[in-house]
Amino acid sequence: MRRLVGIAVGADLETTWILVHTDDQLPVGTVMNIVAQAAEDVGIQREELKWGGPIAFANAEETAADRIIYPLSFVVAALAIAIAWFCVGTAKYTLVIFVVACFSAGFGLAIMDLAGIHPSTLMMLLPALWFILSLSGAVHLIGYYTTSPAQARTARLREALSHGWRPCVMSTVTTAIGMAALCTSDLQPVREFGLYAALGLVVLLPTLFGLTPIMLYLFDRGGSGSTRHPNDWWIWSVLTATVTRYRRAIIGVFTLIVVFLAPALSNVHVGSRLSTLFGKDSPVLQQCEWLEDNVGPLMPMEVLLYFPASEDVPNFADRVSLLNELEKEITTEIDGARVLSLGTLVPRPPSSRRPMRRAIQRSVYNQKLHAEEAAFQRSGLLHQQEQQDIYRVSVRLRRTGKETTSDPQNRLRDIVQRAIANSAMPETEYVLTGHLPLIRSIEQQLRSSLFVSYSLAFGLVFAAMIIGMQSFTLGAVSMLPNLFPTVIIFGTLGWLDLEIDVGGVMTASVALGIAVDDTFHYLAAYRRSRVGQDRYGAVEQALRETGPAMLFTTVICGFSMLVYMQSSFLPASRFGAMLCALLCAAIIGDLVWMPALLTKRRTTS
Numbered sequence: 287m288r289r290l291v292g293i294a295v296g297a298d299l300e301t302t303w304i305l306v307h308t309d310d311q312l313p314v315g316t317v318m319n320i321v322a323q324a325a326e327d328v329g330i331q332r333e334e335l336k337w338g339g340p341i342a343f344a345n346a347e348e349t350a351a352d353r354i355i356y357p358l359s360f361v362v363a364a365l366a367i368a369i370a371w372f373c374v375g376t377a378k379y380t381l382v383i384f385v386v387a388c389f390s391a392g393f394g395l396a397i398m399d400l401a402g403i404h405p406s407t408l409m410m411l412l413p414a415l416w417f418i419l420s421l422s423g424a425v426h427l428i429g430y431y432t433t434s435p436a437q438a439r440t441a442r443l444r445e446a447l448s449h450g451w452r453p454c455v456m457s458t459v460t461t462a463i464g465m466a467a468l469c470t471s472d473l474q475p476v477r478e479f480g481l482y483a484a485l486g487l488v489v490l491l492p493t494l495f496g497l498t499p500i501m502l503y504l505f506d507r508g509g510s511g512s513t514r515h516p517n518d519w520w521i522w523s524v525l526t527a528t529v530t531r532y533r534r535a536i537i538g539v540f541t542l543i544v545v546f547l548a549p550a551l552s553n554v555h556v557g558s559r560l561s562t563l564f565g566k567d568s569p570v571l572q573q574c575e576w577l578e579d580n581v582g583p584l585m586p587m588e589v590l591l592y593f594p595a596s597e598d599v600p601n602f603a604d605r606v607s608l609l610n611e612l613e614k615e616i617t618t619e620i621d622g623a624r625v626l627s628l629g630t631l632v633p634r635p636p637s638s639r640r641p642m643r644r645a646i647q648r649s650v651y652n653q654k655l656h657a658e659e660a661a662f663q664r665s666g667l668l669h670q671q672e673q674q675d676i677y678r679v680s681v682r683l684r685r686t687g688k689e690t691t692s693d694p695q696n697r698l699r700d701i702v703q704r705a706i707a708n709s710a711m712p713e714t715e716y717v718l719t720g721h722l723p724l725i726r727s728i729e730q731q732l733r734s735s736l737f738v739s740y741s742l743a744f745g746l747v748f749a750a751m752i753i754g755m756q757s758f759t760l761g762a763v764s765m766l767p768n769l770f771p772t773v774i775i776f777g778t779l780g781w782l783d784l785e786i787d788v789g790g791v792m793t794a795s796v797a798l799g800i801a802v803d804d805t806f807h808y809l810a811a812y813r814r815s816r817v818g819q820d821r822y823g824a825v826e827q828a829l830r831e832t833g834p835a836m837l838f839t840t841v842i843c844g845f846s847m848l849v850y851m852q853s854s855f856l857p858a859s860r861f862g863a864m865l866c867a868l869l870c871a872a873i874i875g876d877l878v879w880m881p882a883l884l885t886k887r888r889t890t891s
Contacts, residue, residue, distance in 0.1 A: 289631075290626075292624035293582055293624050293625075293626045295581070296580045296581045301580050303336075303581050306321060308341070314341055314345045315345065317341060318345060336577050337570070338578075342573065343570060346563075346564060346569070347855065348407070350564075350853065350858075354852075354853050354855060355407060355410040355411065355850070355853055355858050356410055358414075358853060359413050359414040361849050362414040362418070362846045362849045363387070363388075363391075363846075365846045366417065366418050366846040367380060369842045369846065370384075373425070373837075373838035373841065374428060374838070378505040378506060381501070382428065382497075383425060385501060386420055386494060386498055387421040387424065389420075390416050390417065390486075390490045391420070393486070393493060394416040394485070397482065397486060397489070406475050406479075407855055407857075408788065408789070408792070408861075409478060409479055409482065411479075411850070411858060411861060412486060416483075416486045416487070418842060419461060419843070421842060421843075422803060423457070423458065423803075425835050425839050425842065426450060426453070426803075426835045427447075427450045427454065429831075429834060429835035430445070430447075431445075431502055433831060434446060439506060443503060446499075447495070449814070450807075451495065452810060453807040454491070454494060455491060460751070460799050461487055461796075461800055461803060462487040462799065463484075463747055463750065463799060464747065464796055464797075464798045464799025464800070465479075465483035465484040466483075466484040467480065467742045467795045469484075470735065470738050470739050471738075472731045472734075472735070473731055473788070475788065476791065476792060480739070519834075522826060523826060525881070526822065526825055526826040526885070529881045533885060537879070537882050537883065540766075540875070540882075543770075543774060544769065544773050546777075547777025547781065550776075550778070550779075550780030550781040551776055551780055554733070554779055555784070556733045556736065556785070556791060557786070562785075562856060563787075563855065563857060564854055564856060565856065568854055582682055583622055583684040584682065584684075585683040585722065587682075587694070587695070587720040587722045587723070588678060588679065588680055588681065589678075589698070589702055589717075590676055590677070590717045590719060591608070591609075592674050593676075593711065595675055596675075600652065601711075602632075602656065603648040604709070604711055606634070606635050606655075607709065608706065608710075608711060609630075610634060611705045611708075612629075612705050613627060613630065615701045616681060616698065619697060619701060620697060620701075622684040623681060623682065623683050624682045625679060625680065625681055626679075627677065627680065628662060628668060631667070632655060632658075633651075635648065635651055636648055681720075698718065732787075733791075740772065740794045743795040743798050744798065747768070748761060751764050751806075755809055755810075755813070763884065764805045764880070766879065766880070767805065767876050767879045767880040768802050768805055768872065771801060771867075771869070772794050772798065772868065774871050775864065775867050775868050786864075788857050789856070789864070790864050792861065793861055794868075797865055797868035797869060797872065800843065801875075804839065804840070804872070804873065807832045807835065807836065808876060809828075811828035811832045812824050815828050815831070821885050822885055825884055825885040829881065833877065836877065837873065840870065840872070843865075847862040847863075847865045847866050848862055849862065850863075
């Protein structure tokens with residue numbers, strides 16, 4: 287029994303646990319109910335059970351989706367509408383925005399339902415994302431409508447659609463490209479998020495151009511109706527004058543920031559440990575900590591040893607000696623580690639110093655264990671094939687410790703190599719598998735997804751900008767401010783050596799698609815304003831025409847997503863925070879760097 291302390295029983299020899307292995311198709315809640323019912327049948331109340339491991343984290347994730355993220359999505363929608371009301375200034379325009387956003391989010395959910403998709407926790411963010419994206423498009427169209435000098439509703443609608451259809455279509459396409467770029471990921475949750483986010487945007491355009499003009503025509507019977515004219519704010523004249531006066535300094539500062547932070551992008555760390563999905567005070571982590579303190583470590587890692595199959599009785603003595611040496615070295619060198627193998631359960635090999643006696647004892651030992659091979663295979667610690675026998679060494683590490691994912695894995699590899707080299711069977715092959723190698727593989731895939739998806743999105747968006755603007759120069763100029771937010775946010779994370787998770791990985795491509803929206807609207811207005819005006823006048827006119835909507839959409843989208851910071855599911859919380867930070871950086875690039883690139887002093891026009 288003492289051999290099983292920290293593996294199957296606690297130090298008190300009374301507290302124990304059961305290990306449950308399930309089919310992935312079986313719902314987690316069903317599994318936990320079966321276990322709880324079995325416990326109640328032997329007199330253990332459901333409330334007394336402590337849950338740990340992948341099943342516990344999967345259940346906590348589903349709970350977070352149903353009880354936290356889904357309700358928070360309604361808060362996001364409510365806050366977005368409240369901010370929109372404050373920005374546009376009238377109830378009727380706010381109602382138009384609300385209806386368009388609700389229909390877009392509803393159509394997106396319908397697509398998921400028709401596809402028979404059971405949304406993951408991250409996909410629960412999609413309705414709110416569709417809501418604020420369609421809201422953003424409606425704000426821009428209303429901006430074109432209210433700034434039109436025409437008096438008749440039909441004339442204002444015609445002008446709004448004339449000015450807005452191209453940037454709205456192209457911005458939606460680029461946003462969908464940013465989302466769809468996530469489909470290049472090898473990770474199913476990221477891939478599904480990108481796919482259905484892009485499909486949801488497909489229905490945004492017919493909703494935007496179908497509902498918005500109809501509702502404006504029906505509700506806006508008393509003229510433009512807005513008592514606020516943010517396009518007449520003095521800030522646009524001051525901003526244009528300041529940017530023009532210090533354009534070289536502004537371009538230089540922004541360029542230096544990008545050059546300084548760009549190398550740090552290669553230092554961005556991506557983490558995917560289960561313990562980083564929830565806050566330290568979350569019930570699932572507290573229960574895992576209790577299990578590790580009272581029974582044993584939870585984080586699994588497996589070492590598979592491959593021995594040549596024997597035609598006669600296998601040499602169990604040498605094999606078990608290697609298993610025992612591995613167990614001794616692992617528990618000694620890795621703090622808190624526990625090991626379960628065949629060597630844990632069977633008697634230790636004979637170690638007599640007399641050669642004849644030792645040979646006889648080893649022969650008897652081998653025969654006895656050979657007779658129990660069927661039981662060993664049922665235990666899962668031995669698997670026999672025609673050419674080789676595979677022994678499983680199950681290592682458990684503390685999940686709540688300070689070890690990094692790479693440190694124990696590398697140390698374990700060194701221990702195994704040294705133990706095999708010093709054993710009587712140095713030709714033994716081995717493989718490391720289990721939770722830690724899986725985490726490392728996921729982190730590598732996440733890191734690859736971050737750069738591949740963003741590079742693909744950037745290239746496709748660049749091509750779309752050139753096509754949409756019908757100018758290579760404008761297309762190239764437009765991408766600089768949209769590169770700025772990714773470089774400054776992720777570059778800062780790289781310099782500070784901070785870790786991002788799957789939520790952070792998805793924000794780069796998503797934010798690029800969203801940020802380009804404002805760029806399209808601004809450049810479209812700039813091209814129209816260049817007719818009969820110099821660059822200075824075109825920049826100021828474009829800022830007056832689209833600046834308010836750009837500010838409003840950034841405030842609405844960015845600050846609404848901050849609501850998810852209240853989620854105990856940390857990837858959703860970080861997704862909201864990073865998306866807001868990226869959008870704020872994007873608006874700075876759009877309102878400061880891009881005008882500086884486009885304008886020149888009026889005296890030289």
